[in-house]
Amino acid sequence: MEGASHKWKRQPGKRPDQIIQAALKVFGNKGFQSATMDEIAEEAGITKGTIYLYFPSKEELFVSMLRAQFQQALDLLPKIAFDPAEDPETATKRVGKEFLDVLMTPEVTNAIPLVIAEFNHLPALKDMYHAQLLPQANLQLAGLLSLGMELGLLRKLEPVIAARCLFGMFFIFVMTQEVFRAKEITQMSTDDIVDTIVSIYFHGIVEKGSSQ
């Protein structure tokens, strides 16, 4: 089984990418069920049959597209690095801004409802979340917080929960402003959002008596 049982066929050349880009656009606009293979093919400038040369089914195309999106987003994370010389709150704000700018990209905000809508119907999505996103994002930050607590810099809190709280504050703005289009009503800059989030979070978790 090892390394041999990819569900999707080989994907030579540029075609697959071309198709995946079209799929992202069409799935993003219509949703998984309402999007048709014809629309995707037309968007990609090819014909329906051709898609099946590269993806065995609509569902596989959908998952492949999300996997690609997901990977692309994860690839950005390593670039987001802390500079040890910076003051932690300032550094977090800088990093947070970069992070939020990525999350608020149309590619991401279009993909979010798709993931949420199909999460319970497509096992591959659950796998991606449970195997990658949860450990890599949530648990990694939780470890960092644990360290700070042991050093007496941070207040004693449940680290996994505390880590997820931070993500929640970012996520809610992606959802409300972008996905739910609240930005048409409650305008706010990403700078203001991140400044407020980080300010609340830092004041919320640091140990008052600490040098902070």
Add this chain to the structure above:
Amino acid sequence: MEGASHKWKRQPGKRPDQIIQAALKVFGNKGFQSATMDEIAEEAGITKGTIYLYFPSKEELFVSMLRAQFQQALDLLPKIAFDPAEDPETATKRVGKEFLDVLMTPEVTNAIPLVIAEFNHLPALKDMYHAQLLPQANLQLAGLLSLGMELGLLRKLEPVIAARCLFGMFFIFVMTQEVFRAKEITQMSTDDIVDTIVSIYFHGIVEKGSSQ
């Protein structure tokens, strides 16, 4: 069952509710597009044609069902009241627990992906959010925070953003633990969640020098 040899009984008063309950269940499991009117009818113990006596289309049934869910959730909010005698942090934790328990109800967690999935396709959903939820929940809390800031009890922050941060911390746990089934991996009690959220948030927003 009891002694009835008839194919159906007249239940004009109850039918709509009965159908909406079935719709919630089936839409919740399958999503809007994948759910079929036949399944919903079967779940309701009636036949497809009967649904059309009460709802003019699948889409209208869907929206009606969400509206009912939504109303039911909003009806719970007034019951959540602050006791002036309580210390604010304790009171917030108590109220937060009640709130989170409602949010984590299967009825709500089933409806969330539906709303998110169809938000951009069904104008009625956008209206509900923009006209009711956003003002009633977010802006109301923002007003309360504004007041606290003017009184010098709270740090000067953007109140709309700060208010939404709190909601974001609650919401992320609904999404991850329930919708994304992370509770199968990272178990945590609602008590711990709320305690941590409220602790971070309170420390994050109160003015240190205040009597608080």
Add this chain to the structure above:
Amino acid sequence: MEGASHKWKRQPGKRPDQIIQAALKVFGNKGFQSATMDEIAEEAGITKGTIYLYFPSKEELFVSMLRAQFQQALDLLPKIAFDPAEDPETATKRVGKEFLDVLMTPEVTNAIPLVIAEFNHLPALKDMYHAQLLPQANLQLAGLLSLGMELGLLRKLEPVIAARCLFGMFFIFVMTQEVFRAKEITQMSTDDIVDTIVSIYFHGIVEKGSSQ
């Protein structure tokens, strides 16, 4: 069999007429298939179920309605009588005008497409035509023409064909002007129509050398 095997149930009181009037209107506007029992019921100011108390099926209602229309039209014919004192051409013009005015009534022009559309699907219609209209109208006039020919007043022609020719000239104006709405384009008075028809027909059939 005699007088006992009506396919339609008893029709007490005014209800049946009320329903038939509604049926004429709705069938006339929508056609047999597109008309719904609900529409007819609404038009009659009653509910669907009630129709079935008087007519066993949609088809029977349709046929009953046409039968009623048909009878009503036939009832008018005896009133159209020749005055022996009149000159034949003048008399024919007068009678023809009365006849055409009846044919161009909305009740008749609405019913015509219905009859033609369903003629081959509803045996009852064929029966009505073959058993009543054809003998009573066409053959009766043919007999009159035969007599004229024997008396040397009319040219020797095939009487059944010649009789039907006259009817054809009237019928074509009902079809084109009313059913096909040509009157919106080629306006013409019924007086002009009848004068021309009768003028052509009389000149066409009379024996030139006759005292005529």
Add this chain to the structure above:
Amino acid sequence: MEGASHKWKRQPGKRPDQIIQAALKVFGNKGFQSATMDEIAEEAGITKGTIYLYFPSKEELFVSMLRAQFQQALDLLPKIAFDPAEDPETATKRVGKEFLDVLMTPEVTNAIPLVIAEFNHLPALKDMYHAQLLPQANLQLAGLLSLGMELGLLRKLEPVIAARCLFGMFFIFVMTQEVFRAKEITQMSTDDIVDTIVSIYFHGIVEKGSSQ
């Protein structure tokens, strides 16, 4: 059948005609509403979905079919030409016979009830009649008659009405003999029909004193 194990053959060029032929047959037998796309597909030896590759809806298929029939009938008209050497009445009889033979073709007699039945529901039909048939057939002949009247060969009559009278005499035999199946009762040859029609009409319109 011959040696083919394939479910279908590509016949892109022929498909539309093939479908239209099937549609004519099925619509002709059942009427527009009662005919089903499945029946038409089966008659054409293909499946339902294939019809939709060539026609966007049942209604469009219906109109396309009638248009094709209509065109085919119109295409025959130019072939019907007068020979100047012939005596007018004889020539008219010859042409009339050809014309009536076309009208009494099953293709035409099947289409007539369809046109009449749906005339008021399908705007395309009204357009065809008002834009083509009425001017090309009725008004053209009316012009010819006008000329004859000016030359003193024909009696002074309303030319549009007089022209339509001739058509009416032909049409009534198509309707009664073929559509209404009266030929089962009143048999008559097309020769006798045309001879009688033309005889009446000619005697009816020529100026007695003319050289005719």
Add this chain to the structure above:
DNA sequence: AATGAATGAGTCTTCATTCAT
């Protein structure tokens, strides 16, 4: 590699008819 004609299963919706009240 690419096409696009063809399929056929699937779904919403309609509506004549039935029947408990």
Add this chain to the structure above:
DNA sequence: AATGAATGAAGACTCATTCAT
């Protein structure tokens, strides 16, 4: 006599997938 809730069969149209070319 009248209602109207309920049924269930039927039909137009869609679309993922297949496959001959």
